[in-house]
Amino acid sequence: MTTLTKKRPWDRGARERLLTGASRLFARKGYAAATVREIVQEAGVSKPVLYYYFKNKEGLYLDLMREALARFDALLEESRQHQGSVRERLILLAERVFGLFMEQIEVARLAYSIYFGPSQGAPFFDFDALHLKFRQVLMTLVEEGIGNQEIKKKNVLDITIALLGVINVAMELRLGHPELHLGKKELRRVLHLLFEGLAREKETIRGKKG
Amino acid sequence: MTTLTKKRPWDRGARERLLTGASRLFARKGYAAATVREIVQEAGVSKPVLYYYFKNKEGLYLDLMREALARFDALLEESRQHQGSVRERLILLAERVFGLFMEQIEVARLAYSIYFGPSQGAPFFDFDALHLKFRQVLMTLVEEGIGNQEIKKKNVLDITIALLGVINVAMELRLGHPELHLGKKELRRVLHLLFEGLAREKETIRGKKG
Numbered sequence: 001m002t003t004l005t006k007k008r009p010w011d012r013g014a015r016e017r018l019l020t021g022a023s024r025l026f027a028r029k030g031y032a033a034a035t036v037r038e039i040v041q042e043a044g045v046s047k048p049v050l051y052y053y054f055k056n057k058e059g060l061y062l063d064l065m066r067e068a069l070a071r072f073d074a075l076l077e078e079s080r081q082h083q084g085s086v087r088e089r090l091i092l093l094a095e096r097v098f099g100l101f102m103e104q105i106e107v108a109r110l111a112y113s114i115y116f117g118p119s120q121g122a123p124f125f126d127f128d129a130l131h132l133k134f135r136q137v138l139m140t141l142v143e144e145g146i147g148n149q150e151i152k153k154k155n156v157l158d159i160t161i162a163l164l165g166v167i168n169v170a171m172e173l174r175l176g177h178p179e180l181h182l183g184k185k186e187l188r189r190v191l192h193l194l195f196e197g198l199a200r201e202k203e204t205i206r207g208k209k210g
Numbered sequence: 211m212t213t214l215t216k217k218r219p220w221d222r223g224a225r226e227r228l229l230t231g232a233s234r235l236f237a238r239k240g241y242a243a244a245t246v247r248e249i250v251q252e253a254g255v256s257k258p259v260l261y262y263y264f265k266n267k268e269g270l271y272l273d274l275m276r277e278a279l280a281r282f283d284a285l286l287e288e289s290r291q292h293q294g295s296v297r298e299r300l301i302l303l304a305e306r307v308f309g310l311f312m313e314q315i316e317v318a319r320l321a322y323s324i325y326f327g328p329s330q331g332a333p334f335f336d337f338d339a340l341h342l343k344f345r346q347v348l349m350t351l352v353e354e355g356i357g358n359q360e361i362k363k364k365n366v367l368d369i370t371i372a373l374l375g376v377i378n379v380a381m382e383l384r385l386g387h388p389e390l391h392l393g394k395k396e397l398r399r400v401l402h403l404l405f406e407g408l409a410r411e412k413e414t415i416r417g418k419k420g
Contacts, residue, residue, distance in 0.1 A: 030328025087409065109326065116385065117323025117330075118240025128386065152410045158400050159408055161383070161392075162376055165400070169375035175326065176338065182371075190368050190375070197407025198369055199297065200362045
């Protein structure tokens with residue numbers, strides 16, 4: 001207990017191991033079923049270490065989500081510096097988001113289960129803010145693309161939904177169907193397909209708007 | 211108990227009310243947290259009625275999923291009879307799937323939470339079979355479209371993933387962002403967008419394959 005009151009970290013890797021161990025356990029058993037005892041066992045530390053860094057399981061969960069969100073935010077912020085055509089920047093952003101998702105696939109699995117499922121007693125975390133921020137960045141890029149005539153003059157939200165759909169399905173297929181080995185390369189291919197269109201003949205609504 | 215041993219249904223709506231009530235409760239509280247007592251209360255019947263029709267909560271859950279799956283199967287089967295271009299048939303199928311999803315949005319929410327989350331003690335249900343069947347029907351249509359030169363000669367799985375992405379995101383935005391009021395009309399528009407392509411100028415990889 002003296003170490004606790006001094007607030008001295010036991011070793012620098014302990015906090016990281018707790019986050020990783022917890023995300024693994026949460027993804028496997030669900031948030032509610034994973035106990036503090038199991039989390040500290042998985043991380044190879046004692047309970048006071050968890051209490052020191054996170055106060056409790058709720059605190060650990062929130063830090064897990066906040067850190068993933070912070071990395072996502074940084075990635076969105078970075079994307080403003082990207083050079084190239086709007087298409088290139090959209091595809092690069094999608095690849096980066098997919099890459100972050102892959103690095104944090106356990107956290108992503110947990111986020112999906114809490115977002116779509118019952119909260120399992122997990123404290124509130126604003127997943128929608130994350131979605132809205134991403135959507136906004138995509139919409140801004142789409143508007144820029146329409147402005148510089150790279151993208152057709154169609155409903156901005158429709159275009160954004162199509163982009164979100166492709167990025168999203170790549171992530172969900174990764175969660176549910178790893179046998180497809182869907183990676184960045186495939187995601188990029190499908191996004192190019194979306195830009196080029198599936199239709200072989202451009203027989204329809206050609207002159208209407210585009 | 212005499213009614214039980216005679217296996218006489220109390221009233222014809224009771225089974226339906228139990229299914230509806232349970233799906234509502236499962237969607238709200240999660241599968242694990244919803245008790246038999248709450249389900250029968252929600253349905254306005256007594257416990258023996260639930261036991262008679264479903265044996266237990268697991269049985270009710272499985273019937274709920276099996277009936278949704280049967281309706282989905284029927285819809286896929288029906289789609290073989292559709293007339294028109296491949297594009298029209300793909301869009302019609304997507305609209306029907308979205309329509310079924312909307313009719314059963316509580317069941318869909320439950321399915322999402324179990325699929326992505328911990329099972330919450332729910333008995334195994336093969337959601338992947340459903341996904342694979344849908345994917346197969348889409349792929350067959352895409353192949354037909356490539357064969358009759360409606361669709362570009364690209365990777366069939368890539369095209370199918372793009373279609374799945376658009377259908378999927380429409381459903382998920384419906385679950386998470388009802389404020390967008392995404393409906394069949396919007397879904398159809400976004401699918402047409404996918405066929406036409408986002409790019410205004412067809413400057414890239416034009417002659418390569420398509």
